[in-house]
Amino acid sequence: MTPVPVVVVCDAETDDAIAILLAALDPGLDLLGVSTASRQEAAEVRALVASGGVDVAVHAGVDGLVAAVRDAAEPVTLVTTGPLTNLAAALAADPSLPRAVRRLVVLGGTHREPGVTPYADRNVWADPQAAADVLAAPFRDVLLVTADATASVALDGADLARLRALGTPAARAAAALAAARLDRGARVHDPLAVAAVREPGLLTTLRAAVRVECTDPTTYGATRFAAEVDERRGRMSVAVGADKARYVEVLVAALGPS
Structure with missing residues (x-):
């Protein structure tokens, strides 16, 4: 299988670093670039990822x-794992950018799960207007991975022990980064x-307008979903659940010994 060309837009949280380790090490993915909003975040991300033995x-x-x-030599899959400010600014600077993107995957939004407020997850709440601008842009294929989906695959101590037992620098680093989030249910969202x-196939999705x-x-940053009965209407898939066992297997396969 030809690896999927991927560009990641992130901030400097621990789960962003795990996402980048996965993107860099999975043979099915070709990580072409990582982008942050600031130089400070860029330095922090490099340091976090370097703890896993990966230089990006x-x-x-x-x-x-x-x-x-x-x-990129061909249209990329663009994955955002932080607030959408940077991508919204890029779209304002280059409105034709969506034509160079095969698929946009946004980690953001929530349906029933609370986030930083009862209504909004952190990534959208941090800059709702940027999120609105990005989700309204003419990308040909959009997937929104919500907090409902990430909540369904929260890792536990046994999962982290399995990662540590793989023995690779990347797996040990991922386990350590995830362990810092155990007080939040180890929701390594990104x-x-x-x-x-x-x-x-990891995800349970529905088609919706957002x-x-x-x-x-009161509800600042909330994502409102209107389900599309007709699959031909709308462009957006919304992930509301995920298969945890398969998710852990993807992490193990990518971060373990090659």
């Missing part, structure tokens, strides 16, 4: 993101968005 080029700002997408590129709440202070 991380570019800061809009220009680096546009170049990573435009320089790698699920990357794993879904590798194995789409609206982002940008004004109401």
Whole structure:
């Protein structure tokens, strides 16, 4: 199978680092670039990923993101694992950018699961207008991986022990990074968005139109879903669940010995 060309747009959280390790090491993926909003975040991401024995080029700002997408030999799968500010700015700078993207995978939004508020996950809440702009842009294929999906694959101590037992630097680093999130149920949200590129059957999805709440202070950052009965209408798939066993197997296969 030809590896899928991937560009990751992230911030500097621990689960972003696990997602990048997965994207860099899975043989089914070809990580072409990583982009952050700032140089400080870029340095932090490089350091986190280096703890897993992986060296990746991380570019800061809009220009680096546009170049990573435009320089690819074929349309890329663009995976966002942080707030959508950087991508929204890139779209404003280059409105034709969606034509160079085969698929957009956004880690963000929530249906029933609470996030940083009862209504909104962190990535959308951090910049709802950017999220609204990105989700309204003319990408040909959009997948929204919600907190409902990531909640369904929360890792536990046994999962982390299995990763550590693999013995590779990447697996040990991923386990350590995930362990720091055990007080939050070890919801390593971001790698699920990357794993879904590798194995789409991981997810339970529905077709929906999505609206982002940008004004109401009570529900600020909420994602509102209107289900599409007709699969031909709308462009967006929304992941509301995932297969945890298959998710763990994807992590083990990519992060373990080659």
